[in-house]
Amino acid sequence: MFRVFVLIGGKCIFTQLMAMNRMTVAQIRKHLSQFTIAIAGCGGLGSNAAVALARAGIGKLLLVDFDLVEPSNLYRQYFFCDQIGTFKTDALAENIHRIDNSIELETKNIKLDELAVIQLFSDVDLVIEAFDQAAEKQMLLEAMLVNFPEKPFIMGNGMAGYGNFEAIKQLQWDKQVYICGDFTNEISEDNPPLAPRVGIVANMQANLAMELLLKMSK
Amino acid sequence: MQIFLNNRPEQIEGDEITISELIRQKNFTFKLLVTKINGKLVRVGERDTTRVRNGDTVEVMHLISGG
Numbered sequence: 001m002f003r004v005f006v007l008i009g010g011k012c013i014f015t016q017l018m019a020m021n022r023m024t025v026a027q028i029r030k031h032l033s034q035f036t037i038a039i040a041g042c043g044g045l046g047s048n049a050a051v052a053l054a055r056a057g058i059g060k061l062l063l064v065d066f067d068l069v070e071p072s073n074l075y076r077q078y079f080f081c082d083q084i085g086t087f088k089t090d091a092l093a094e095n096i097h098r099i100d101n102s103i104e105l106e107t108k109n110i111k112l113d114e115l116a117v118i119q120l121f122s123d124v125d126l127v128i129e130a131f132d133q134a135a136e137k138q139m140l141l142e143a144m145l146v147n148f149p150e151k152p153f154i155m156g157n158g159m160a161g162y163g164n165f166e167a168i169k170q171l172q173w174d175k176q177v178y179i180c181g182d183f184t185n186e187i188s189e190d191n192p193p194l195a196p197r198v199g200i201v202a203n204m205q206a207n208l209a210m211e212l213l214l215k216m217s218k
Numbered sequence: 219m220q221i222f223l224n225n226r227p228e229q230i231e232g233d234e235i236t237i238s239e240l241i242r243q244k245n246f247t248f249k250l251l252v253t254k255i256n257g258k259l260v261r262v263g264e265r266d267t268t269r270v271r272n273g274d275t276v277e278v279m280h281l282i283s284g285g
Contacts, residue, residue: 045285134250134281138262141252141281145259158282173279174254187284198285 021214028210029057034218036060036104037209038124040112040140042088043067044193045156046130047078047095048202049209054096056210060104061096062124063089066111076195112136114143121148126213128205129155132187141177150176152212157181159201160191168197170204178212180204219272233272237265240276248280 023031037058039046042065050061065088069079073088083091089107096103110116117140121127127144131137137155144153158181159168167182180201187193221228223244230240237253237260253260254277260268270276 041285043285130285132283132285134248134283137281137283137285138250138252141279142259142261146261156285157279158284160284173277174257179279181282183280183282185284186282193284 023214028214031214032057032210033059035125035213035216036062036123037213038062038064038121038127039130040064040127041130041132041136042077042092043073043130043132044076044195044198045159045202045205046128047088047092048076048199049128049130049206050092050096051078051099052203052206053209054099054103056206058103058213060106062106062108062120063092064108064110064112064120065089066109076193076198112140114139114147117143118147121151124151125216126152126154126209128209129153130202130205134186145174145177149174152176152209153178154205154208154212155179155181156201156205158183158185159197160185160187160193162194162197165197165200168200168204170208178208180208221270221273222275224277230270234269237268237270237276240270241265241278244278246278246280248282250281252279252281253277 035058037053039050039061042063067088069083069086069088069091071084073079074081078095079091087109089109093105093107096105108120129137129140153176157179170180172178185191219230219233221230255270256275
């Protein structure tokens, strides 16, 4: 626990910040290596969150997407131009293994529905929602609340455009449901998703996933 | 009756209202919503038949495309 004294108008005000458990990078990596995270959607949010978690030392990632890498994906997603036309899951797995080939990876080239959610996510420790379409976000949120109410679930909601950093926040919406985003900016032709803001939200999701897993024991 | 909608007190006419009617009345314009009453999920298909009564807490989250 940190104790912080803040001087305001000559008065000393005592505040306490949330306890942050201080760990070495070796301790963090050892702890994270026990856990599996599912990445539902390997686009702008999913590919960037997965790479951050891979670098942080997660044990296993389950990568789910049905799409192929397209040229416009390179504006914000963690792929390279020689991967255009390949499955996003396979391309992302390749890139993660170039960063760290000790991470266990499983890929599923499917479009998720509730049945697949139940089958695929029963054994993972945490799920990151990284879909593009609001209808898919709704399906996954409802499926998680109904089937896995005790499993940590981190969504991204609203990150189109640029600037306006202070509008991005993180809130807890249920016992195990967390949502990161600005809750406002829907993608459209004149409000596109762009690398910096999508990357901010993806890394918020990865950061929160780490925080939750570091509090969990196996 | 009084309910709590997204943590704010709201006065609603009548003794009860369905979730679907409440969404219309309060002009939630986003198409994709997830709803809860008293902390419990009300799925899309249950909104026409699930009733909100005096003192209930209703949460409505709108989901936005992009990711």
